[in-house]
């Protein structure tokens with residue numbers, strides 16, 4: 001059974017679709033990285049799943065249970081925008097309130113353990129009103145995680161965290177997914193952190209889910225490759241395929257040859273030189289994850305906005 005299933009989820013603001021017929025399904029243990037430019041619709045999508053915002057159309061199911069519009073579920077833990085923290089209570093007390101609401105058998109203990117797990121330590125006994133940005137973020141994560149939800153929705157979970165905090169949160173999420181089968185959706189612009197955490201990606205562009213891929217597919221697409229530019233691609237291909245049966249060769253539309261696999265640039269250059277094939281360019285092409293996603297997200301033009309005036313909810 002899917003841990004989370006959204007079907008044709010749509011939300012319009014003043015007639016303009018911020019999220020447009022998004023369907024996605026997460027299995028238990030999936031960590032799904034949601035990427036998109038500012039204003040693409042990521043937070044709106046998460047808010048609809050969390051039950052904070054009514055969809056204009058579409059449905060949400062969590063572990064097979066259909067949720068009505070704006071219906072929250074104890075199976076879902078969220079950190080979306082500012083966590084609901086009572087500044088007059090300590091960190092542990094805040095999480096205890098949430099644990100009681102979740103119906104946990106020993107709420108104080110669950111809260112204390114969770115505050116410890118997110119690295120708040122002694123600060124868990126201080127009132128939340130004195131917390132720094134990173135401490136608030138850790139508290140927000142503790143609130144999302146307490147009660148071991150089946151589905152976790154996190155909007156920019158790495159915001160404000162120091163490097164140690166980032167590493168700790170990554171470990172917490174990975175172990176929740178691997179050990180307890182929690183399905184996690186993370187919306188984030190911090191691609192290198194996503195790259196170390198997620199198992200799948202979804203790219204949202206102008207409200208639509210335009211691409212989905214596994215972490216392995218992204219890794220493969222972003223792998224370095226050797227590029228051979230030659231005026232005689234067919235002959236170069238014949239020479240290289242014969243000499244390097246282990247490598248993989250692709251002729252690109254501009255006739256350049258893309259080489260992946262166990263072969264060095266020096267070796268390719270030598271083989272072509274010996275065969276008398278003219279080579280005009282030979283270089284390693286490094287493509288990073290940022291280039292890859294910027295392209296999928298729709299380039300670097302102006303961000304998209306539907307807000308004329310504020311129209312919350």
Ligand SMILES: Nc1ncnc2c1ncn2[C@@H]1O[C@H](COP(=O)(O)OP(=O)(O)OP(=O)(O)O)[C@@H](O)[C@H]1O
Pocket residue numbers: 013018036037038039040041042043044045304305306307310311312313
């Ligand atoms: N309450 C609202 N009223 C009107 N328009 C809204 C409202 N909430 C979001 N929008 C619009 O919906 C679109 C999607 O916004 P959303 O916050 O979901 O984007 P996002 O992908 O999370 O962006 P970011 O990466 O900047 O957080 C934007 O054009 C935004 O202006």
